[in-house]
Amino acid sequence: MALPGMAQLHLRGLPYAAKTDNARVADINDSTQLTLPYWDDFSSSEVFVDTADRWTHNSVNATVKSGISIEAPSINVAVFDGWDAFGQPYSEDALAEGVGDSLVSKFINLATLTNFERNTTYLSFFYQKEGLGDIPESRDSIYLQFRTADNEWETVWSVNGSDVVEGQFYQEIIKLDSNDYFHEYFQFRFQSFGRLAGGFDSWLIDYVYLNKGRNNNDLVYDDATIATPPSSFIKGYTALPMVQFRQDPAAYMDSTFMEIVNLLDERTPYVLSTVLLNAVTGDTIQQIGKPQPDANLEPLQRQTVFSLLPDASFFDTSVDSIWVEVVGNLLGTVDTLITDDGPSAIFYENNVVRKVYKIDQELAYDDGTAEFALGTNGRGSELAYRFIIPESDELTGVKIYFPEFDEGTGGAPFTIKVWRNLDGLEESVITEEPFLVKASANFNELQLYEFSKAVSLIDTFYIGFEQETDGFFTVGYDRNTSSGQNIFFKTGPGGDWQPNEGRFPGSLMIRPYFGREGVIGLEEDQMILEEVRVYPNPVSDWLLVEGRFDQLMLYDLTGKQWPLSYLNDNDPEPLELDLSGLPMGVYLLQIVKG
Numbered sequence: 001m002a003l004p005g006m007a008q009l010h011l012r013g014l015p016y017a018a019k020t021d022n023a024r025v026a027d028i029n030d031s032t033q034l035t036l037p038y039w040d041d042f043s044s045s046e047v048f049v050d051t052a053d054r055w056t057h058n059s060v061n062a063t064v065k066s067g068i069s070i071e072a073p074s075i076n077v078a079v080f081d082g083w084d085a086f087g088q089p090y091s092e093d094a095l096a097e098g099v100g101d102s103l104v105s106k107f108i109n110l111a112t113l114t115n116f117e118r119n120t121t122y123l124s125f126f127y128q129k130e131g132l133g134d135i136p137e138s139r140d141s142i143y144l145q146f147r148t149a150d151n152e153w154e155t156v157w158s159v160n161g162s163d164v165v166e167g168q169f170y171q172e173i174i175k176l177d178s179n180d181y182f183h184e185y186f187q188f189r190f191q192s193f194g195r196l197a198g199g200f201d202s203w204l205i206d207y208v209y210l211n212k213g214r215n216n217n218d219l220v221y222d223d224a225t226i227a228t229p230p231s232s233f234i235k236g237y238t239a240l241p242m243v244q245f246r247q248d249p250a251a252y253m254d255s256t257f258m259e260i261v262n263l264l265d266e267r268t269p270y271v272l273s274t275v276l277l278n279a280v281t282g283d284t285i286q287q288i289g290k291p292q293p294d295a296n297l298e299p300l301q302r303q304t305v306f307s308l309l310p311d312a313s314f315f316d317t318s319v320d321s322i323w324v325e326v327v328g329n330l331l332g333t334v335d336t337l338i339t340d341d342g343p344s345a346i347f348y349e350n351n352v353v354r355k356v357y358k359i360d361q362e363l364a365y366d367d368g369t370a371e372f373a374l375g376t377n378g379r380g381s382e383l384a385y386r387f388i389i390p391e392s393d394e395l396t397g398v399k400i401y402f403p404e405f406d407e408g409t410g411g412a413p414f415t416i417k418v419w420r421n422l423d424g425l426e427e428s429v430i431t432e433e434p435f436l437v438k439a440s441a442n443f444n445e446l447q448l449y450e451f452s453k454a455v456s457l458i459d460t461f462y463i464g465f466e467q468e469t470d471g472f473f474t475v476g477y478d479r480n481t482s483s484g485q486n487i488f489f490k491t492g493p494g495g496d497w498q499p500n501e502g503r504f505p506g507s508l509m510i511r512p513y514f515g516r517e518g519v520i521g522l523e524e525d526q527m528i529l530e531e532v533r534v535y536p537n538p539v540s541d542w543l544l545v546e547g548r549f550d551q552l553m554l555y556d557l558t559g560k561q562w563p564l565s566y567l568n569d570n571d572p573e574p575l576e577l578d579l580s581g582l583p584m585g586v587y588l589l590q591i592v593k594g
Helices: 242-247 522-531
Strands: 006-013 038-040 063-065 077-080 097-104 122-129 141-147 153-160 169-175 188-195 203-211 224-226 239-241 257-262 271-278 284-287 302-306 322-331 352-360 372-377 382-400 413-419 429-436 447-467 472-478 487-490 510-513 532-535 542-547 551-556 561-567 575-578 587-592
Touching: 006 472, 077 097, 077 188, 122 141, 153 169, 188 203, 224 322, 239 242, 242 352, 242 382, 257 271, 372 382, 382 413, 429 447, 447 510, 532 587, 542 587
Parallel strands: 239 352
Antiparallel strands: 006 372, 038 203, 063 077, 077 203, 097 188, 122 169, 122 203, 141 153, 141 188, 224 257, 257 302, 271 284, 271 322, 322 352, 372 472, 382 447, 382 487, 382 510, 413 429, 413 447, 532 542, 542 575, 551 561, 551 587
């Protein structure tokens, strides 16, 4: 979409492109049979739904996002539109309409249920029209189908774009009211109908729950959830160069906050623990949870909870970088107190959220995840992003995430520019340098564009680019943070700079970079790499590590450490690591020697 009277600035739906093949998926011919209860709120999934335990292999065309919903019942939702999960439109025809994304459950054995249990078996879910995506029109729809014993799909519920208003979550509960559904290989599926040429006609699904012992009024749950990731503890930014932080750490301390939701129609006590961890070692930096004696969530209430202000003296400013993982843990709620195997014992995955923030070499407003793409449209158009640093530092490059909408995205020419101000004078351009777009191998992967010569900066500066191609030229856009007031654009040669003015709330995935890439620890790292061989890469199941080392640790790009830690006995045979259970993505393997 484009702003009225400002047609050169465009917001586009974003494909969740993924080119690796190590998602947490089941075999395409998987015949696993689940039993009740069945529940998924997507809180433990990233990009791809969980096809190991809940959904079938052909469900990977629906995607999981956290920043596209408006007041979801818990963190993350499944998104249905005209992109498949690999970033491809279902049709190249801009006007084509039809069935888009699907979400199909694994087989569920319902044949063993008694007549009484069958009469109390219901499926419930939350849904939202549009969210922060593209609004469905009256002919667009989403529907739910059940698979019968005769292997036929029956539509049991549907809604179209004119039936509901956007921005609101609705809940439905559907009774399995036919004996045709109670067989060994029951399945249900959600499908959307709309435009097939990309991120159009968005529908969101969340909190899917199928169980016996229910009735048509069973719309509340023994569950309190964390519905948003923890915000940054760095005031004004999500990433900060150590040079800036070191001068006045206390000035950059900020309370972090999260939204929590009570899905029960009763008052629920809670304790929200908030901890800052060293994202590399896992050591606790400090507890910043605010004391909340006798804190309660009112029935069906959503509440924003703030932490204490972090104590800057706990941070070691003598090091080159600090990666901090903010962990929110919702304790003392009804779902965490349940210890039996009753129906409510499954509601626990949404009680912990994590987010990594870095004090390193980058300056960032975005949270590292793009829900959309924002940019210009036309040769000679320019985009500028305002930053402020109180201490002088050497700008050596810029990191940018250019989403790959098609195979031709990589290699496009453009010019990166740095300005003192946007007064239109030539002397206000501090530096400019031509580059070619680097295609990102994975979603949200920022690419570094290093300048041939470092630039000394202090106070206010602007960094951005000039477009040198026709058509759309867009950057990843994070809708969960708000720095839209710092975005400016120019519609072509001779045009005037215009402010975004916050009409597209969010942050560009453009990050000034201070410091040369890969200088720190280069010699030691090279020595280790010469003695240790890791293969294959990419990997889908077994990773082999060959050579002499003392310890291995695995992290994803958020800084979260995955449960993999192995003390090597220096056996000459390669160490075999099973990675088949990990979600698809890019991981960092830390090799420790000595």
